[in-house]
Amino acid sequence: MIDAEILKRQLKSTLEKTNFDFGKAKKYFGKVRDNYILNDRRIMVTTDRISAFDVVLTTLPFKGQVLNQMSQFWFEKTKHIANNAVIDIPDPNVTVARNCKPIMVEFVVRGYITGVTTTSIWYNYERGAREFCGHKLPEGLRKDQKLTRPLLTPSTKAEKGLHDESVSRAEVIRKGLLTAEEFDKIAEVSMKLFELGQKIAAKQGIILVDTKYEFGYDENGKVTLIDEVHTPDSSRFWFSDSYEELFKTGKEQMKIDKEYVRKWLADRGFVGEGPVPKIPDDVRVEAARRYIEAYELVTGQKFRAVAGNPTERIRQNLIKKGYLRG
Numbered sequence: 001m002i003d004a005e006i007l008k009r010q011l012k013s014t015l016e017k018t019n020f021d022f023g024k025a026k027k028y029f030g031k032v033r034d035n036y037i038l039n040d041r042r043i044m045v046t047t048d049r050i051s052a053f054d055v056v057l058t059t060l061p062f063k064g065q066v067l068n069q070m071s072q073f074w075f076e077k078t079k080h081i082a083n084n085a086v087i088d089i090p091d092p093n094v095t096v097a098r099n100c101k102p103i104m105v106e107f108v109v110r111g112y113i114t115g116v117t118t119t120s121i122w123y124n125y126e127r128g129a130r131e132f133c134g135h136k137l138p139e140g141l142r143k144d145q146k147l148t149r150p151l152l153t154p155s156t157k158a159e160k161g162l163h164d165e166s167v168s169r170a171e172v173i174r175k176g177l178l179t180a181e182e183f184d185k186i187a188e189v190s191m192k193l194f195e196l197g198q199k200i201a202a203k204q205g206i207i208l209v210d211t212k213y214e215f216g217y218d219e220n221g222k223v224t225l226i227d228e229v230h231t232p233d234s235s236r237f238w239f240s241d242s243y244e245e246l247f248k249t250g251k252e253q254m255k256i257d258k259e260y261v262r263k264w265l266a267d268r269g270f271v272g273e274g275p276v277p278k279i280p281d282d283v284r285v286e287a288a289r290r291y292i293e294a295y296e297l298v299t300g301q302k303f304r305a306v307a308g309n310p311t312e313r314i315r316q317n318l319i320k321k322g323y324l325r326g
């Protein structure tokens with residue numbers, strides 16, 4: 001596992017934002033990725049920004065590298081299930097992808113009932129909801145309980161600044177976001193991706209609790225997996241060996257995902273509205289450590305942190321691979 005000193009030192013050199021000159025590229029700066037769209041390609045720089053409750057909070061050392069390389073791992077592992085958009089990974093923080101027309105529905109799959117955000121299944125269940133995204137839920141479920149089978153709980157992809165909303169299959173179709181045939185085909189792919197994700201994670205002693213997939217249409221109209229796959233931003237990960245005991249005694253699960261930061265904020269009264277509490281460096285270091293731990297445990301590979309100034313390194317790599325003019 002990475003040395004805490006390396007993480008502390010990198011606090012000063014995190015990748016907060018980029019501003020590369022790709023000529024006529026259209027820029028889209030999301031909460032986490034800086035996107036440069038050039039014709040049929042999208043150059044995605046995964047920064048070290050962390051967002052929670054749809055608000056960008058701070059940066060975490062090496063978070064961008066973790067996310068980009070973890071997605072790379074999963075895109076490779078899942079390409080027999082879903083056609084994906086990846087073309088090239090010219091730098092640890094950068095993916096060049098086919099630019100797809102995004103489908104405005106996020107395919108969320110949940111194996112357990114948990115979560116603290118308003119779109120999460122436990123949040124709603126705790127407040128009395130016994131139906132979620134069209135699924136009937138039995139009485140007596142407890143927080144973090146395993147669902148009898150994984151549930152698909154789609155959410156709409158909100159415009160920038162607005163919050164996503166959980167929806168049922170029927171609502172997706174009624175809103176005209178997808179036809180029933182399209183929905184069912186993508187739902188089937190999502191369930192297969194989740195099943196494989198859980199299987200690979202389980203071999204590593206990790207539970208893939210839930211996750212979110214995004215899809216788009218490629219230049220030939222083919223449904224394509226985009227964005228990121230099975231990262232600590234898009235998924236929850238718990239430890240298998242401590243799960244039962246913690247669940248039985250009603251304790252918090254050991255988390256290696258974004259929930260650590262969400263919980264830290266929620267404990268201080270922040271759930272998306274009002275001023276964001278300032279996140280101290282020790283919390284940033286601990287969160288970074290968990291992201292790296294997730295990478296190593298889930299992929300079974302050692303994380304090779306590339307320390308130093310990421311902006312210059314990325315620029316040089318983009319020039320070397322011919323994406324950027326020197």
Ligand SMILES: Nc1ncnc2c1ncn2[C@@H]1O[C@H](COP(=O)(O)OP(=O)(O)OP(=O)(O)O)[C@@H](O)[C@H]1O
Pocket residue numbers: 029030031032033034035042085097098099100101102158159160161214216226227228
């Ligand atoms: N291959 C692709 N083709 C088209 N769009 C993509 C592709 N891969 C990712 N995207 C989109 O690019 C954006 C990635 O940036 P980022 O992850 O920072 O956004 P976000 O904060 O999750 O979302 P938002 O757009 O709401 O800010 C997302 O909107 C994602 O849907």
Ligand SMILES: [Mg+2]
Pocket residue numbers: 030032227
């Ligand atoms: Mg995103």
